[in-house]
Amino acid sequence: MKELFRELTLASGAGGDEGDVRRIVRRELGEVVDELRADRMGNLFATLRGAGQDAPVLMLTAHMDEIGLMVAGIESFGGVRFEKLGWIDDRMLISxxxxxxxxxxxxxxxxxxxxxSKTTAEEKTKPTPYKKLYVDVGSFSKAETEAMGVRIGNLITFRGDFVELANNITVSKSVDDRAGLYMLIETMKRLKGMKHQATVVAACLAQHEIGLRGAIPAAYSVHPDVSIHIDVTGHFNDDPSAGALMGGGPVLRLMEDYGTHVGFGAQKGVIAHRDVVDLLIQCAEEKGMRYQPQIKPDVIGDEVVIHTSREGVLAGYILIPARYIHSQHECLKWDDVEQVISLATAFSVAVTREFVDRAIDLDRVA
Structure with a gap:
């Protein structure tokens, strides 16, 4: 199982160039699902049809892309200047x-x-701004760099190692969100041999890190009744505001809000639908599984654009705690991975037409 996770995390796939990752997903789910298709944005949809009449549509999402860079110019000495794709701390770029x-x-x-020797005493105490950095490809001229095929607009991804630490901790690059993608793939494989009333669509999203872009056409195209996004969230010691612990079980985000985050306008937060949260908790408790409720007022995820699609979507999150998110080496605890797969599978089976109808019943009093 970890071999697939390793392959996913080490694949290159910055926003807009997720092809290597998409090919892995197609290989893994092509013989599992009833339908496999892609859209113009680069999203990939894998569908298992529901057994019930008037089957509700449940969309499970995870994003394929990772943080990265884009070639912005080539210097006369051969160095490659770049721009960021996604939120990247300048401190982690050097060397x-x-x-x-x-x-x-x-x-x-x-x-x-x-x-x-060329930096001032003050510059030595601060992170070097990324505008002053460049990628050295081993060339000595612009012409030599171009002869390698490097052009403005090429995408750049970080290289990382896949390492096992103590206490079942796994380290790799792009755990955000290849972990979610791995858990999505494994959930669909388990559902293949189970009876489920809902039609379940695994939406593998493109261009999340550069503005949640893939989620917008995905939600419109799939037109789900219910949506669950599977992703990572901060570990308490690394991100105290996350309030989540590795090894503490799946994280159920109840609310998120990124305030005046540039680029999202009024669509800046989500309150998870109470019936979705209740059903997630019910599924977890029936399995004797620990879970971690979370309120995260300083971040947003794909549900921020999914839950307002068309006439609205019943939305929620299943997250996994991870350390050092948006760095070249992120880590998670494998026990949490197994529990998220189990919870996502149980929830998918539990979603019925009656559940959806009850959630939108105007005459409901409780």
């Missing part, structure tokens, strides 16, 4: 190995920094 995806293939590079 990192990267992969540039070109039409001629993959090019390995190293993010260089100005020589210490």
């Amino acid at each position: 990192r190995l990267v992969t540039i995806s070109t039409r001629q293939g993959k090019v390995t590079g190293l993010i260089g920094i100005p020589a210490a």
Whole structure:
């Protein structure tokens, strides 16, 4: 099982160039689901049809892309300047190995920094702004770099190692959100041999890190009654506001709100639907599973654009605690992975037409 997770995390897939990741998902689910299709955005949809009449549609989502960079220019000495794709802390860029995806293939590079002898005492105490950094691909001229296939607009991803630590902790790059993608794949495999009333659509989303873009056409196209996004969230020691502990079980986000986050306008937060949360809790308790409620007022996820699609969607989250999110080496506890798969599977079986109708019943008093 971890071999698939390793393959997913080590694949290159910055926003807008998720093809390597998409091919892995197609290989894993092509013979499992009833229908497999893609859209113009690069989203991939894997569908298991429901057994019931007037089957409700449950959309389970995870995003394929990772944080990355884009080639913005090539200097005369051969260095490659870049822009960020997603939120990336300048502190983590220095001396990192990267992969540039070109039409001629993959090019390995190293993010260089100005020589210490050329920096002031004040500059030495602060992170080097990314605008002053460049990717060294081993060339000595612009022409040599271009001969490797490097062009403005090429996407760049970070290289990482897949490592096992003590206490069943797994470390790799792009755990955000290849962990969610892995759990989504395994959930669909388990559902294949089970009876479920709902039609379950695994929506593998593109371009999350650069603005939740894939989720918008995905929600419109699938037109779900219920949606659950599977992703990572911060571990308490690393992100105290997350209020979640690795090994503490699935995290059920009840509310999120990113305030005046630029680019999202009024669509800046989600309150998980109470019936979705109640059903998630019921499924967890029936399995004797620990879970962690979460209120996160400083972040948003894909449900922020999904839950307002069309006439509205019953939305919720199943998250997994992780450390060092948006760095080249993120980590999670494998026990949590297994529990999220189990909970997502149980919830998928529990969603019925009666559940959806009750959730939108105007005459309901409780």
